Amino acid sequence: MALLEARGLSVNYGGLYANKDIDLDCHTGKLVGLIGPNGAGKTTFIDAITGFTPVSEGKVTFDGVDLAGVSPDQRALMGLTRTFQSLELFEDLSVRDNLMAAAERPKWHSFLTDIVMPGRNERQFKEQVDWALEIMGLQDRADTLPSDLSHGQRKLISVARALAAKPKLVLLDEPAAGLDTSESQLLGQHLREFLEHDMSLFLIDHDMGLVLNVCDYIYVLDFGKIIAHGTPAEVRADPAVISAYLGESAGEEQAQRGAEFGAATTTTEATS
Numbered sequence: 001m002a003l004l005e006a007r008g009l010s011v012n013y014g015g016l017y018a019n020k021d022i023d024l025d026c027h028t029g030k031l032v033g034l035i036g037p038n039g040a041g042k043t044t045f046i047d048a049i050t051g052f053t054p055v056s057e058g059k060v061t062f063d064g065v066d067l068a069g070v071s072p073d074q075r076a077l078m079g080l081t082r083t084f085q086s087l088e089l090f091e092d093l094s095v096r097d098n099l100m101a102a103a104e105r106p107k108w109h110s111f112l113t114d115i116v117m118p119g120r121n122e123r124q125f126k127e128q129v130d131w132a133l134e135i136m137g138l139q140d141r142a143d144t145l146p147s148d149l150s151h152g153q154r155k156l157i158s159v160a161r162a163l164a165a166k167p168k169l170v171l172l173d174e175p176a177a178g179l180d181t182s183e184s185q186l187l188g189q190h191l192r193e194f195l196e197h198d199m200s201l202f203l204i205d206h207d208m209g210l211v212l213n214v215c216d217y218i219y220v221l222d223f224g225k226i227i228a229h230g231t232p233a234e235v236r237a238d239p240a241v242i243s244a245y246l247g248e249s250a251g252e253e254q255a256q257r258g259a260e261f262g263a264a265t266t267t268t269e270a271t272s
């Protein structure tokens with residue numbers, strides 16, 4: 001059984017199906033991508049999976065649990081979290097404190113451990129935060145204010161903030177928006193490092209060089225429906241994808257960019 005399973009998932013906004021009959025799996029330790037043109041329904045899918053918008057039809061299970069009626073914060077406690085397109089960093093908090101705020105995952109027994117082991121949580125969170133910053137290569141910026149960082153570094157911090165709590169699955173909504181090619185490549189490398197720590201990632205992004213090269217498995221969405229899925233090589237060669245999304249010339253251009261991006265393609269033969 002996959003960690004996340006969507007079966008026949010539909011989201012209807014006043015008669016418009018933003019998602020229609022979607023079947024999608026995310027397996028533990030894999031990076032799964034979802035691509036599609038503007039308005040295809042990618043963010044709606046993340047909203048539906050994380051409980052930010054109601055599912056009209058279909059079923060979603062996470063770690064074997066049916067998510068019907070489960071609130072977004074309960075899903076986060078189960079280890080299912082997301083990022084948002086906007087950065088939403090706390091500008092008056094240091095980088096470390098931005099991550100500390102997110103790393104705190106309250107548990108029912110935390111009041112007990114706080115009594116018998118005061119400060120335990122803070123130590124634990126600080127370790128997690130330092131771990132996430134180290135993977136992102138930003139440990140030397142821990143005491144910096146977000147306003148003193150470059151746009152690329154701010155994006156890395158916002159992703160690190162979602163990953164610091166070590167959730168089981170993080171859904172990333174366009175983490176590479178506004179990054180240049182080298183920053184995007186760096187982000188991709190860092191994302192794959194997180195997979196080595198019992199985490200799973202789901203990525204939507206318009207940067208095809210990133211998605212085609214770092215994902216193990218990709219789904220393609222068009223007008224709310226999945227029109228193709230497979231390994232990056234399969235998706236890149238799919239005629240329906242080329243005509244609906246990439247376009248003949250874009251396919252060649254992105255494939256070229258993917259080839260330049262290099263080594264990560266060796267990971268792409270695994271299925272999701």
Ligand SMILES: Nc1ncnc2c1ncn2[C@@H]1O[C@H](COP(=O)(O)OP(=O)(O)OP(=O)(O)O)[C@@H](O)[C@H]1O
Binds near residue numbers: 039041045
């Ligand atoms: N809350 C909402 N109420 C009504 N319609 C919505 C809502 N959210 C999204 N939509 C519509 O659903 C469709 C899918 O939008 P969505 O934002 O999911 O697409 P997307 O693939 O993420 O687009 P982009 O790549 O531009 O971010 C669009 O037609 C959008 O206008």
